[in-house]
Amino acid sequence: MAIEKTFLMVKPDGVERQVVGDIVDRFERRGFELRGAKLMVASRELAEAHYAEHAERPFFGELVDFITSGPVFGMVWEGENVIQLARIMMGATKPEDSNPGTIRGDYAVTLSHNVIHGSDSLASAEREIGLWFPEGLAE
Ligand code: IDP
Numbered sequence: 158m159a160i161e162k163t164f165l166m167v168k169p170d171g172v173e174r175q176v177v178g179d180i181v182d183r184f185e186r187r188g189f190e191l192r193g194a195k196l197m198v199a200s201r202e203l204a205e206a207h208y209a210e211h212a213e214r215p216f217f218g219e220l221v222d223f224i225t226s227g228p229v230f231g232m233v234w235e236g237e238n239v240i241q242l243a244r245i246m247m248g249a250t251k252p253e254d255s256n257p258g259t260i261r262g263d264y265a266v267t268l269s270h271n272v273i274h275g276s277d278s279l280a281s282a283e284r285e286i287g288l289w290f291p292e293g294l295a296e
Pocket residue numbers: 216220249250268269270271273274275277
């Protein structure tokens with residue numbers, strides 16, 4: 158298994174509900190290494206670029222409105238198979254499919270306000286890390 162990096166983001170609902178600490182703790186306890194983190198309000202341009210794959214979907218405007226509505230906590234995590242394992246730890250997108258014990262399964266009941274984003278592939282991770290951390294990562 159390869160050592161990978163992934164981009165994770167606590168969405169505005171998660172920052173507001175003060176679950177950043179719990180989320181960081183889960184990834185640290187699992188054995189992943191934090192390589193970058195910042196609290197920021199995303200510009201519309203950044204949010205639209207981040208969710209570009211959904212640009213044609215009816216919920217795109219709402220999604221961008223939500224992501225830019227308050228501070229988000231963007232992170233880069235590194236470790237073995239971290240892209241797939243972080244997705245499992247996050248839980249499914251749909252609330253009815255996200256199991257208790259996962260981040261979404263513990264904290265979210267709606268599709269739009271679902272606390273966390275995580276890259277879904279190596280290509281997405283590379284693209285998203287470049288978008289959110291254009292200054293690079295701490296060595
Ligand atoms: P993911 O976040 O689990 O990777 P995606 O399908 O990439 O899921 O969707 C991105 C985000 O867009 C989801 O996390 C969710 O908050 C939102 N979303 C997805 N589908 C819908 C929808 O049908 N209505 C409103 N929001 C949606």
